Amino acid sequence: MANPTWFTRVSNFLTQIQAVSDTEFRKLRRDPSEVLTRAFQPAIWLLLFGEVMANVRGLATSSSSYLDFLAPGILAQSVLFSAIFFGISIIWERDLGVLHRQMVSPAPRSALVLGKALASGFRGLTQATMVYLLALILGIHLALEPFSILGVVAFIWIGSALFSTFSLIIACLVKTRDRFMGIGQLLTMPIFFASNAIYPIEIMPTWLRALSSANPLTYEVDGLRALMLADGITKYGLATDFAVLFAATSICVVIAARLYPRLTE
């Protein structure tokens, strides 16, 4: 192992990512109750909020119904909400001591972070399945071709990775569950409301519009809106949406990998 080849290095790195993500996946499969109960939240947004707001005149968007407009936003919201509290489980693992086991291993910290980020994608996808079922029942015009579905999967995965890594950074900074809960609540609402998730950017005041276009959730929603709906359109273009999310995720992974060792100090 004196001079591992490029291929060996990549394959080792992937194995170490898998070490972390696979355990998360197994735990989720064994006890999906948390993810399933979380799925009630998008249902409430679509059924209660959506049905009422659809009648508000200012929100009527061109020919498609407000529910069609709202569904991808709520999907993005469920990705955000389930990922943003991911940090709590990391703090929990640190308090237990499980995290120490990973930290004393020779695995690069970036592999440990990516393993967690990848695993949060499983949660996001479980949520998405519930939102799709509900959307079908509500008669929302979904695009069900394989390309669209694959695109949605990719956007959910990268969105989950982004917000869970962001959450991990906060966990590394605050280190306790109580403080995390406070900050998590504080961040979630601005990220959600300063985005195009539940209303179009066009009806926002100028300052909020600027804020919204700097908000990664906006690009998550924009991508999902194009891919999820039968006649979906994107404002920024799918390539831009994905590029923004990818860049933001990369930055978060680098920062999280730097901060991660703080948790077990």
Add this chain to the structure above:
Amino acid sequence: MPTNQIVIQTRELTKVFGSFSAVQSLDLMVRSGEIFGLIGTNGAGKSTLIKMLTTLLPPSAGTASVASFDIVEQASSVRAHIGYVPQLLSSDGNLTGYENLLMSARLYLIPRAIRKKKITEALERMDLADAGNRLVGQYSGGMIRRLEIAQAMLHEPAVLFLDEPTIGLDPVARHTVWNHLLDLRKQEGVTILMTTHQMDEAEALCDRIGIMHQGRLTVTGTPKALKDHMGKGATLDDVFAANTGSDSEQSGRINAVKQERESARAHG
């Protein structure tokens, strides 16, 4: 059995938290195959020292090498050559014993072809073969400790660090853990650095003991030499009392005590 090769060496190793010196200018040397026990009051700096040697905590000053690698400059190489059983519960209760070992095998890059074989052997060695497919949450404290040792030893490290290995365990479970540790040393020649609060444990396992007090190593030696030095009929308790002074009432801050109780509860 101990050889002349030095496996752990620290030079003026120091860790400062704010104005509090957890470890002060500590010099320690442990030889290959040795079982070295650190004893001391709560907050004496034992866990901080272990955290530095396992690369979890960067030192404030001084140097240290483990398995011939510098703990700061070659942290990743150090990690590849050590096993660590923290005081806290480090196996995941929501996974089976097998799955916990599988995670370790992947993190340590044990080749896929021999992964299953290694895990099965590790479970057998720690008498956990029948429990491999049960959730760790259903294990007894002693079984969890054995699984944690199996996880820490899976990649055949040169040095094994154990922080209070039998805390919270009943006497039978304690003895089982002791026997397994002695076996590991005998069969694999692993060097062990452990902390303990229990004098009988230090006497049963350790070739040499170091007593820590207020971040310093006040005395080191074999249990017998330390007792002989105190005079006829002296016990390790006497040695401990003589070397930690009478201020143990003041040591052991709330966090140290809290962590210890949590760990005891988790394993008990």
